[in-house]
Amino acid sequence: MGQPAFQLVRRDIRAQYAGSGLGLVWALLEPLILATAFIFLRHSGMISIGDITLPYAVYAVTSLMVWQTCVDGINGGLNSITRMRPLLKTTQVSAGSVVWVVILTACFFHLFRLVVALGVALAFGIHDPVNLIAYGLLSFLAPFFGVAIGLLVAPFAELYRDLKILVSSALRPLLFVSGVIIPIPDQFSFLGVYNPIAVAISTARGALVDVGRVDYGLAGLWLAIMFIVFAIALFIFRRTLRIVL
Template sequence: MSSAAFSKAKQTLADMFGGVSSAPRQGWNLAARDIRIEYVHTKMGLFWAFIEPLAIAGVFIALRSSGSLEVSGLNMPFSLFAVSGILIWQTFFDGMMMSLTSLQRASGLIGNYAMPPESLIMAMVFRSLFLLCMRVPIVLGLAAAQGLLEWQNALLFIAMSPICALGGVAVGLFFAPFTLVSGDLKLAVGVIARPMLYLSGAVFPLTGGLAIFKHGNPVALTIEELRFCLLSPSLSHILPLFYVALGIMALFCVSWFAYHRTMRAYV
């Protein structure tokens, strides 16, 4: 690395850590403002955030009750299997798409409010965690209604579930700078990611030839191990989530650096 590149990288790191001090407060205010704007003109307010996960849960409960859809060989009722998988995957997808499109709104925010890029990153983390908080009670409530939930398992599931939210934000941040080069990337990621709902073990178990999609797929691994944490946690299930979390943190740091550099150059 040349001395000029090294100096630039060193200055970027200094700016990044300098922006961290104000990022949580500004990010929280920005996320709260966005959430208020989204729901301020609705009569039911934040209840709308529950509508989608409740609708998903209702559909699969109805399918299970009618006997229209049942999969054998599961360690839990199919309704709980599908609802937990879909909501975990949707949290990852929402965080990814939110971060992926963030640079389009960064110019006005950063320029008008003297806001460091880290504040926008924290806002995306907070919004992703907000969505997660709307979905986790649905999963826990469904498990409890079926008599499958113990309090220690619920606490473990709550503690480990942010992995999917932070993972989505990290992946979105990684690809966000490339959206400035190609406007097709955002659409391409969305097109590719949506079918992955069915190839990540979220709706149906990955067996036979489809088992190949579990290997090297952190989303599929996260969904599978979070289900085990919900019902039958053990060290063999917690360790894979720990390794996924380490990978997400490494990706997050690399993405943070690239995002900061790109945003500063962009605005």
């Protein structure tokens, strides 16, 4: 019997911020700084965002918090073997425990971001409890989608380290084509359909506007696809974990 997953999660979070004075604040700073920059650019007229149904501050912050959780999930899954290698080599930690650590850690950080996102929404006049609750619940598509993608790539990334660089390099431009800080133009609407990260963001953000107009069919389709991806990733992860250590 390995160490309980919650104990491993606590150890993993402490290790990530060991020696950091700000600690968990760093989990919020990057998306908040980026949101602040684009809010300034938009209000100064330096960039044109187009018509949106939410105050831009709400649009940017609520989107970026979900985006950052997706990225954390991908990176958490991608680096799970590297981070847990000392424990995997010296204790009887199972592959299943590692997966739970990645999922719970991503959800833990997402809870902090969720509080900030909901606080911004409330500050700008979005007070409908149904919309706020729906945003909170639907935003948890983000950690699941991210972890599923990261875990699928993780064993291969341990064998071919360039994969980690490739994934990290791809995430930055993906920020600008996922409707995170700038709405996806109509002529490129397919980017919001075939991109699971964009679907997670637009689904959660759409709930703040009108719960009834959220495309639950598309969200459900991608949820089913990501369940399959997660199942495949878990199978590969378990079969290859001891090989890549």
